[in-house]
Amino acid sequence: MQVLSNTISHLILPGYSNNQKAKLLHTESILALIILLFFGQILINHFPYLGANVLGYASQISTDEIVRLTNEKRSNDGDVQVAYSPLLSAAAKAKGEDMLAKGYWAHVAPDGTQPWKFFSNVGYKYKYAGENLAKDFPSAQAAVDAWMASPSHKDNLLSTKYDEIGVAVVEGNLNGVDTTIIVQLFGKRYDTSIASATTDASAKTISEDANQTLTIKTTPVPSPTPLITANQITGSDISNNSEKTSGSPTPFQILISPFSTKKGFSFTSTSILLITFTVDAVFLARRKVARVGGRTVAHVLFLSMVLIAIILIQSGDLLPPIGDTIK
Amino acid sequence: MKEKYLITHYLPLIVVMVAAVFGFYIFAYDKALKMSLVIASGASYFVWGLIHHFIHKDLSWEVAFEYLIICLFGVYAILILV
Numbered sequence: 121m122q123v124l125s126n127t128i129s130h131l132i133l134p135g136y137s138n139n140q141k142a143k144l145l146h147t148e149s150i151l152a153l154i155i156l157l158f159f160g161q162i163l164i165n166h167f168p169y170l171g172a173n174v175l176g177y178a179s180q181i182s183t184d185e186i187v188r189l190t191n192e193k194r195s196n197d198g199d200v201q202v203a204y205s206p207l208l209s210a211a212a213k214a215k216g217e218d219m220l221a222k223g224y225w226a227h228v229a230p231d232g233t234q235p236w237k238f239f240s241n242v243g244y245k246y247k248y249a250g251e252n253l254a255k256d257f258p259s260a261q262a263a264v265d266a267w268m269a270s271p272s273h274k275d276n277l278l279s280t281k282y283d284e285i286g287v288a289v290v291e292g293n294l295n296g297v298d299t300t301i302i303v304q305l306f307g308k309r310y311d312t313s314i315a316s317a318t319t320d321a322s323a324k325t326i327s328e329d330a331n332q333t334l335t336i337k338t339t340p341v342p343s344p345t346p347l348i349t350a351n352q353i354t355g356s357d358i359s360n361n362s363e364k365t366s367g368s369p370t371p372f373q374i375l376i377s378p379f380s381t382k383k384g385f386s387f388t389s390t391s392i393l394l395i396t397f398t399v400d401a402v403f404l405a406r407r408k409v410a411r412v413g414g415r416t417v418a419h420v421l422f423l424s425m426v427l428i429a430i431i432l433i434q435s436g437d438l439l440p441p442i443g444d445t446i447k
Numbered sequence: 448m449k450e451k452y453l454i455t456h457y458l459p460l461i462v463v464m465v466a467a468v469f470g471f472y473i474f475a476y477d478k479a480l481k482m483s484l485v486i487a488s489g490a491s492y493f494v495w496g497l498i499h500h501f502i503h504k505d506l507s508w509e510v511a512f513e514y515l516i517i518c519l520f521g522v523y524a525i526l527i528l529v
Contacts, residue, residue: 147509147512147513147516150516150517150520151516153520154516154519154520154523157520157523157524157527158523161527265476266475266476269474269475269476269477270476270477379528382527382528383528385527386524386525386527386528389520389524390520390521390524393517393520412505412507412509412510413509413510413513414496414500414510414513414514414517415496415499417457418457418460418492418495418496418499418514419517421457421460421461421464421492422460422464422488422489422492422517422518422521423517423521424464425464425465425467425468425488425521426521426524426525428468428471429467429468429471429485429525430524430525430528432468432471432472432475433471433475433481433525433528433529434475436476437478438476
């Protein structure tokens with residue numbers, strides 16, 4: 121017990137044994153922390169290759185919410201709202217599943233498949249098409265906020281070229297990591313665009329098409345079922361709008377979130393340093409010990425900034441948006 | 448007098464750190480900008496340390512290394528999350 125107490129005070133309190141500076145604050149200790157973080161990160165990144173089931177981010181994201189938020193942003197900007205298109209949602213779902221099946225995080229598949237192929241596969245003939253991709257966001261609001269914060273995604277989201285939207289939230293194993301991918305597709309039908317300036321004959325066709333569109337619009341938006349959460353991945357719930365293709369983990373698999381684990385490492389190590397520096401400063405001030413070295417106040421300021429930044433950083437990744445026009 | 452002297456020394460560092468925190472908040476989803484912010488704030492802290500100790504005439508390799516290692520730790524702790 122005495123040994124443990126001495127060791128702890130040697131680590132966090134300035135004294136005779138550590139040359140009046142907590143051992144944790146010695147440069148070699150901080151260097152060891154950096155090395156620990158480095159190897160911890162490597163270990164987390166290589167968990168999938170060790171057979172562990174790694175959870176990128178599982179969250180409750182509904183497609184309905186994404187459509188609602190998108191239209192809310194468009195309304196706020198004075199733009200026309202986009203109509204929900206089951207066809208575009210089917211294309212979005214096919215795109216998401218293709219990304220999981222082929223293991224890519226990009227607009228274009230490794231085999232060269234363009235995103236527009238998924239539009240044509242479901243029979244959606246477009247004049248304008250656009251795609252926004254996001255992954256590992258904790259909520260629909262966070263994803264839409266991220267798109268709005270990025271000027272190029274914002275342009276896609278608010279573009280008046282589009283009048284229909286389709287969204288899919290697909291969950292599955294992407295290169296060994298359980299990931300939630302949001303595929304947001306925008307489109308304007310080719311037929312509809314011709315309709316605005318044509319003859320009666322074509323107007324009739326358009327009218328039929330408009331009826332079809334009306335039918336589509338009035339089709340109830342599938343009530344999005346929340347995705348499986350991190351602690352619910354038991355293979356029990358798979359919604360219409362989401363797919364979990366990796367299957368349920370066996371009891372022998374480890375479920376970890378790389379981002380949350382790394383955040384935990386960073387937060388803990390920074391907090392330990394910050395607390396130790398503060399305790400060190402208080403003890404030095406009380407004992408009135410003069411010490412050659414860096415300014416503790418400066419270190420505390422810098423580490424406080426680091427800690428706040430770590431807390432502020434959220435998970436989520438975006439790809440630059442992409443669009444296509446048929447002339 | 449001493450307090451005023453202290454504040455003028457620490458003020459630039461405080462401003463840089465507060466600006467970095469605001470930057471992280473405002474550009475939460477801009478990966479490149481966040482990386483630039485953390486590297487810039489780390490570099491600022493390191494350079495501030497060198498200048499501060501140079502003015503105080505107590506700059507040594509040990510002190511410079513202390514700032515460098517804490518700077519590396521902070522920058523790395525954030526960069527692995529960006």
